[in-house]
Amino acid sequence: MSAHGSSDSINLTLHVWRQSGPEDKGGFEVRRLNGVSTHMSFLEMLDVMNEQLVAEGREPVAFDHDCREGICGMCSLVINGQVHGPIPEITTCQLHMRHFKDGDSIYIEPFRAGAFPVLRDLVVDRSAFDRIIAAGGYVSVATGNPQDANALPIPKRNADLAMDAAACIGCGGCVAACPNAAAMLFTSAKVSQMALLPQGQPERDRRVLAMVQQMDAEGFGNCTNEFECMAACPKGIDVSNIARMNREYLRASMCSAEGA
Amino acid sequence: MLSWLSRTASSSIGKKVLMALTGLCLIGFLVVHLLGNLSFYADADGAAFDHYAETLDSNPLLPIAEIGLLVLFVAHIALALRVTAQNRDARKKGYAVRTDHGARTPGSATMMLTGLVILVFLVVHLAHFRLQKAEGVSMAGLVRHELGKPLGAGVYVVGMIALAMHVSHAFQSALQTLGINHPKYTPLARKFSLVLGVVLGLGFATFPLYVFFLGGNA
Ligand code: HEM
Ligand code: FES
Numbered sequence: 001m002s003a004h005g006s007s008d009s010i011n012l013t014l015h016v017w018r019q020s021g022p023e024d025k026g027g028f029e030v031r032r033l034n035g036v037s038t039h040m041s042f043l044e045m046l047d048v049m050n051e052q053l054v055a056e057g058r059e060p061v062a063f064d065h066d067c068r069e070g071i072c073g074m075c076s077l078v079i080n081g082q083v084h085g086p087i088p089e090i091t092t093c094q095l096h097m098r099h100f101k102d103g104d105s106i107y108i109e110p111f112r113a114g115a116f117p118v119l120r121d122l123v124v125d126r127s128a129f130d131r132i133i134a135a136g137g138y139v140s141v142a143t144g145n146p147q148d149a150n151a152l153p154i155p156k157r158n159a160d161l162a163m164d165a166a167a168c169i170g171c172g173g174c175v176a177a178c179p180n181a182a183a184m185l186f187t188s189a190k191v192s193q194m195a196l197l198p199q200g201q202p203e204r205d206r207r208v209l210a211m212v213q214q215m216d217a218e219g220f221g222n223c224t225n226e227f228e229c230m231a232a233c234p235k236g237i238d239v240s241n242i243a244r245m246n247r248e249y250l251r252a253s254m255c256s257a258e259g260a
Numbered sequence: 261m262l263s264w265l266s267r268t269a270s271s272s273i274g275k276k277v278l279m280a281l282t283g284l285c286l287i288g289f290l291v292v293h294l295l296g297n298l299s300f301y302a303d304a305d306g307a308a309f310d311h312y313a314e315t316l317d318s319n320p321l322l323p324i325a326e327i328g329l330l331v332l333f334v335a336h337i338a339l340a341l342r343v344t345a346q347n348r349d350a351r352k353k354g355y356a357v358r359t360d361h362g363a364r365t366p367g368s369a370t371m372m373l374t375g376l377v378i379l380v381f382l383v384v385h386l387a388h389f390r391l392q393k394a395e396g397v398s399m400a401g402l403v404r405h406e407l408g409k410p411l412g413a414g415v416y417v418v419g420m421i422a423l424a425m426h427v428s429h430a431f432q433s434a435l436q437t438l439g440i441n442h443p444k445y446t447p448l449a450r451k452f453s454l455v456l457g458v459v460l461g462l463g464f465a466t467f468p469l470y471v472f473f474l475g476g477n478a
Binding site for chain 2: 184
């Protein structure tokens with residue numbers, strides 16, 4: 001039974017990672033949070049906790065968020081050891097407190113990877129992803145006005161696969177979930193969405209070589225095909241994208257004139 | 261001149277591709293090795309197995325094949341150590357609480373461990389049958405002698421459990437690494453990988469079990 005005597009509210013013990021800056025060692029702070037409405041989202045629960053911290057004259061816990069509807073890729077968090085919490089194919093901002101029980105202990109940690117240094121508390125620096133995109137994850141020609149729908153025939157299957165790959169919101173959950181902190185799922189989704197479409201062809205070889213080189217330079221790990229990334233991905237990005245990137249990379253390395 | 265080649269080979273994908281290629285060659289070797297060993301069961305006095313061993317031994321190309329095999333093992337192991345060390349560094353600080361998302365398998369999660377057990381097994385195995393090999397010594401007799409000891413049989417069975425787990429992940433992992441992925445064949449390849457691991461592991465494990473519990477075929 002909860003403190004408010006209603007099954008719509010629960011009492012929790014939170015173990016929240018706190019770290020004052022990138023150089024700080026950091027550690028868990030344990031906080032009781034009573035009367036949490038099960039209708040709240042996980043981030044709203046953290047808002048309530050932060051209001052209490054501010055009322056006590058203390059620094060609120062820093063965490064990333066923006067759209068709070070699962071489309072921007074800003075929210076993160078590893079909740080009881082699981083990226084974006086225990087429910088498959090949702091982001092932390094879409095997680096609701098009804099998935100927790102009264103009396104639960106919840107461990108809240110930042111995404112952990114050498115390439116994603118902690119900036120403060122639960123906020124990590126994911127600009128390594130931006131640099132991978134800047135290395136080649138774009139089409140440089142101006143595409144002009146939308147052309148006639150049937151002027152550029154694309155097989156339905158390729159359009160679907162490209163669309164599925166483009167569902168990646170770049171949250172970095174794949175890196176956080178990977179036992180090797182590899183960034184293969186993210187990078188391969190970005191490589192795939194363009195390798196599958198005609199607009200991506202002119203820069204196809206250059207792109208995959210540059211993006212993989214940048215991915216390696218950022219210090220991400222090597223893929224051992226454990227597929228935890230796919231299981232943790234809030235958008236269900238498939239590991240067949242990783243196979244496609246491996247193929248693209250081998251083709252560009254061994255068979256194209258690029259990088260000679 | 262060939263800087264593109266070394267760049268490719270030392271990239272994250274390149275290293276894994278080399279691991280996959282060497283690993284697949286090692287699997288190919290294991291299949292042939294197991295088929296050859298089955299001659300141990302062909303007769304009661306081990307004559308067929310001895311004949312097989314002598315035929316192999318008298319082949320002038322054997323040293324070349326052995327060097328090839330050594331290169332495969334050394335390359336695979338060196339890459340495995342490098343990749344695993346890099347992967348450890350890539351996380352830097354681990355999680356206090358870690359719950360898998362359900363995709364890892366017992367095989368995938370223990371590749372370095374099972375690999376090292378296979379390596380230890382390999383050293384024992386070569387000490388038994390490569391270094392003690394001599395003119396006029398019956399190979400079947402040597403097998404019965406070494407695998408009849410509790411420690412000998414134990415090392416072989418543990419080594420083969422590790423091999424089964426390693427290969428159960430390795431085969432389909434290597435295909436994925438090489439970019440061989442297809443909606444029609446990949447689900448089959450994943451199942452085949454498990455079957456291949458179990459068949460190789462069990463197949464080789466029958467020798468120590470047979471010799472130790474049934475005294476071999478003499
Ligand atoms: C007969 C023995 C062996 C066979 C047949 C074999 C086969 C394979 C194959 C096919 C892969 C998959 C490569 C990929 O996905 O890219 C692999 C991965 C691996 N092997 Fe081996 N291997 C053997 C021995 C060893 C040894 C002795 C070690 C270590 C000392 C080792 C350590 C590893 C590691 C760490 C991986 C990485 C896991 C992964 O990427 O999936 N292996 N092995
Ligand atoms: S806050 Fe935008 S996806 Fe969660």
